[in-house]
Amino acid sequence: MANPKKPAEKILKFPKSFRWGASTSSYQIEGAANEEGRAPSIWDRFCQLKGRVNHGHNGDVACDHYHKYPEDVRLMQQLGLDCYRFSIAWPRLLPRGRGQVNLAGLDFYDRLIDCLLEKNIEPWPCLFHWDLPQALDDLGGWSNRDMAGWFADYTLLCARRYGDRVKHWASFNEFSVFTLFGYAWGWGAPSISDRAYHLKTIHHVNLAHGAAVDVLRGQNAGFAIGGIHSYQPVRPQKNVPEDIAAANLFNEHWNLAFPDAQILGHYPPQIAEAIDPYVQAGDMARICRPLDWFGLNHYAPMYGRADPEMIWGFGWGEVPAELPRSGVGWPMQPQAFSDSLQELTRRYRLPIYVTENGYGNEDKGDKAAELEDQARVDYLRSYIAAMSQALADGANIAGYFVWSLLDNFEWGAGYGTRFGIVYVDYATQQRIPKASANWYAELIKKQRK
Numbered sequence: 185m186a187n188p189k190k191p192a193e194k195i196l197k198f199p200k201s202f203r204w205g206a207s208t209s210s211y212q213i214e215g216a217a218n219e220e221g222r223a224p225s226i227w228d229r230f231c232q233l234k235g236r237v238n239h240g241h242n243g244d245v246a247c248d249h250y251h252k253y254p255e256d257v258r259l260m261q262q263l264g265l266d267c268y269r270f271s272i273a274w275p276r277l278l279p280r281g282r283g284q285v286n287l288a289g290l291d292f293y294d295r296l297i298d299c300l301l302e303k304n305i306e307p308w309p310c311l312f313h314w315d316l317p318q319a320l321d322d323l324g325g326w327s328n329r330d331m332a333g334w335f336a337d338y339t340l341l342c343a344r345r346y347g348d349r350v351k352h353w354a355s356f357n358e359f360s361v362f363t364l365f366g367y368a369w370g371w372g373a374p375s376i377s378d379r380a381y382h383l384k385t386i387h388h389v390n391l392a393h394g395a396a397v398d399v400l401r402g403q404n405a406g407f408a409i410g411g412i413h414s415y416q417p418v419r420p421q422k423n424v425p426e427d428i429a430a431a432n433l434f435n436e437h438w439n440l441a442f443p444d445a446q447i448l449g450h451y452p453p454q455i456a457e458a459i460d461p462y463v464q465a466g467d468m469a470r471i472c473r474p475l476d477w478f479g480l481n482h483y484a485p486m487y488g489r490a491d492p493e494m495i496w497g498f499g500w501g502e503v504p505a506e507l508p509r510s511g512v513g514w515p516m517q518p519q520a521f522s523d524s525l526q527e528l529t530r531r532y533r534l535p536i537y538v539t540e541n542g543y544g545n546e547d548k549g550d551k552a553a554e555l556e557d558q559a560r561v562d563y564l565r566s567y568i569a570a571m572s573q574a575l576a577d578g579a580n581i582a583g584y585f586v587w588s589l590l591d592n593f594e595w596g597a598g599y600g601t602r603f604g605i606v607y608v609d610y611a612t613q614q615r616i617p618k619a620s621a622n623w624y625a626e627l628i629k630k631q632r633k
């Protein structure tokens with residue numbers, strides 16, 4: 185490991201029960217896309233479209249985690265992680281999305297889970313991190329109401345197979361992000377831009393979440409179940425009525441459409457009106473099922489502005505020049521993180537696990553600079569300090585997972601953007617902990633004293 189940088193400020197102290205972890209997702213790290221019975225997902229297909237992913241990258245090999253998971257779990261142990269959040273690849277278990285099961289796929293997650301448990305690391309699987317089986321997209325994907333039942337069947341398969349060793353389950357990762365990017369703006373898989381399609385998708389994903397919660401609960405009443413939401417405060421670019429209205433609608437779509445429906449039992453007002461034609465009697469009760477925790481992925485505040493060219497009339501506004509930016513241009517404001525933790529505690533009244541938070545940078549090809557990632561250390565230190573402040577001020581926060589354990593396939597940005605605390609040399613698949621990994625390991629170690 186590279187030399188740990190000693191944090192200059194006084195050491196933050198969290199309760200002994202606080203859980204420390206790291207997150208990844210299947211398509212972003214596993215690779216082995218064409219091995220042992222895995223069938224294509226919508227992201228395999230999207231990566232084949234010309235010009236959609238930087239440098240024409242794809243997840244065929246990624247971090248080769250499918251083969252290198254024992255080494256990755258050893259790394260997690262060295263870091264002192266309590267828990268590891270990963271996602272299960274639906275097309276690895278059910279190549280056609282339903283029906284015939286791929287035993288080799290099931291075996292892979294058995295091995296991963298066992299390996300984690302041997303090292304005393306809790307497995308936190310997420311059932312859906314965007315790699316929808318292509319075969320189901322061919323049947324209309326999330327615009328098809330039957331998806332809720334197919335997702336429930338897939339959930340049952342996972343719960344039966346892994347439920348003897350897994351306690352914490354997440355249904356979906358970032359509901360609003362994959363639905364907006366994939367079905368409204370068309371910037372991610374499956375590259376659709378259609379209002380009706382998008383609305384149906386929102387509702388059917390919510391139904392699938394509710395059905396999965398019921399399946400998990402039916403399998404074991406002791407499971408701890410949550411959904412994972414991207415929540416970033418949305419502010420108007422300018423203090424003018426058009427931008428204020430745009431930011432409100434942006435907020436409904438990005439931050440509220442899923443957790444309000446799942447936890448409060450209703451859609452936010454403008455979405456409720458638009459989605460009404462797709463809602464059947466009893467649906468809101470099917471969606472709003474009791475949950476044990478709220479998964480929060482937080483990175484940066486967002487700025488919205490009126491943009492008639494965009495499908496819903498809101499678009500991305502400019503970030504105020506005075507805000508510092510991360511290496512991918514996202515504004516950095518730890519206060520927005522602590523404010524969000526307070527707001528979410530008040531609004532949803534569930535224990536919060538921060539299931540993603542981290543710093544991205546463009547790879548400029550300088551490996552030494554990548555390893556001495558002081559900017560990532562500074563980001564993590566200031567955000568974790570903000571979380572500590574929120575906790576002291578009464579926010580209900582139970583754990584933190586850094587995004588990400590490894591550099592990985594960053595969707596449309598390909599491998600040119602790095603979010604890992606562990607460097608991955610894609611040519612050799614060598615893993616090297618960065619300064620941020622050492623800083624994080626030190627922080628965890630100090631919590632145990």
Ligand code: IFM
Nearest residue numbers: 209358481540587594603
């Ligand atoms: O890499 C993504 C992850 O898949 C979902 N949350 C945001 C991360 C960084 O963009």
